Amino acid sequence: GDSVTQMEGPVTLSEEAFLTINCTYTATGYPSLFWYVQYPGEGLQLLLKATKADDKGSNKGFEATYRKETTSFHLEKGSVQVSDSAVYFCALSSANDKIIFGKGTRLHILP
Amino acid sequence: DAGVIQSPRHEVTEMGQEVTLRCKPISGHDYLFWYRQTMMRGLELLIYFNNNVPIDDSGMPEDRFSAKMPNASFSTLKIQPSEPRDSAVYFCASSLELWGNIQYFGAGTRLSVL
Numbered sequence: 001g002d003s004v005t006q007m008e009g010p011v012t013l014s015e016e017a018f019l020t021i022n023c024t025y026t027a028t029g030y031p032s033l034f035w036y037v038q039y040p041g042e043g044l045q046l047l048l049k050a051t052k053a054d055d056k057g058s059n060k061g062f063e064a065t066y067r068k069e070t071t072s073f074h075l076e077k078g079s080v081q082v083s084d085s086a087v088y089f090c091a092l093s094s095a096n097d098k099i100i101f102g103k104g105t106r107l108h109i110l111p
Numbered sequence: 112d113a114g115v116i117q118s119p120r121h122e123v124t125e126m127g128q129e130v131t132l133r134c135k136p137i138s139g140h141d142y143l144f145w146y147r148q149t150m151m152r153g154l155e156l157l158i159y160f161n162n163n164v165p166i167d168d169s170g171m172p173e174d175r176f177s178a179k180m181p182n183a184s185f186s187t188l189k190i191q192p193s194e195p196r197d198s199a200v201y202f203c204a205s206s207l208e209l210w211g212n213i214q215y216f217g218a219g220t221r222l223s224v225l
Contacts, residue, residue: 032211043115043202043216044154051211089154093211098144098167103153 002027006090006102013080014110021075021105023064023090031092033057033066033073034099038087047075047088085109115217117203123223129191132220134203135184142209145178145188146202148219154202160186161209193224 006023013019025031032051036044048057053068062077073090090102116135124130136143144159158168163180171178175194180186190197200221204214 034213041218043204043218044214045216046213049213093209095210098156098159098209099214101154 002031002092002094002097002100004090004092004100004102006088006105008103009087009106010108011105012108012110015082016079017109019075019077019080019084019107021088021090021107023073023075023102025071025073025090025092027071027092027094029095030068031094033064034091034093035062035064035073035075036089036091036101038089038104040086044089080107080109082109082111115203115205115215117201117217117220119220120218121221121223123225124193125225126194127192128224129189130193130197130222130224132188132201132203132222134186134188134217136186136203136205137215138184140205140207140215142206142212143180143186144204144206144214145186146204147199148202149199157188190222193222195224198222198224 003026034049035047037047038044048059050057050066056065064073064075087104087106089104091099093099118133145157147155157170158178160180178188200219202216202219204216206212206214
């Protein structure tokens with residue numbers, strides 16, 4: 001079945017560092033791919049999405065590119081801030097199926 | 112729209128008691144999802160509805176758990192009887208469609224069963 005694998009955390013970085021959170025997927029067909037973010041004490045919210053190969057989703061300085069050849073959707077940000085501390089979930093949605101979430105990666109940004 | 116609204120935000124109860132969690136989805140959304148989040152197991156889909164009809168309840172852990180959606184604007188998740196291992200954060204989410212659509216999450220209900 002479809003699945004999502006993302007790097008385990010926690011990931012700890014200093015402010016202004018470069019961030020990469022790896023995500024790979026297994027799916028039949030052509031899924032849509034998502035990154036969701038969960039801030040402390042809140043529910044998940046969409047950060048960005050991509051619906052087809054080579055699409056780049058972007059929001060709040062974060063980017064991820066849909067790579068069909070490597071079945072990946074890595075999340076990147078050039079300069080992280082303390083306010084980016086949260087849990088990040090990679091997810092996919094295949095035709096006629098619900099969203100499948102990865103296990104989440106906790107990110108800590110030190111001032 | 113106010114978003115997905117869950118109540119209560121926090122619930123503390125004793126083992127064996129009945130617990131009812133409530134959710135109001137975003138108006139016009141046809142799909143409603145219930146999730147459970149724990150440190151050990153991460154985010155788990157319990158059940159989802161389409162147009163008030165349960166479609167997939169394969170994630171419901173056991174018969175102690177039940178969910179209903181009597182109308183398009185209200186859903187409940189009930190645990191009877193509750194056990195300490197049910198302690199978790201329970202999220203409700205809604206979306207317009209199933210495939211490729213954004214899910215909008217509520218703020219969650221943190222349940223503690225003593």
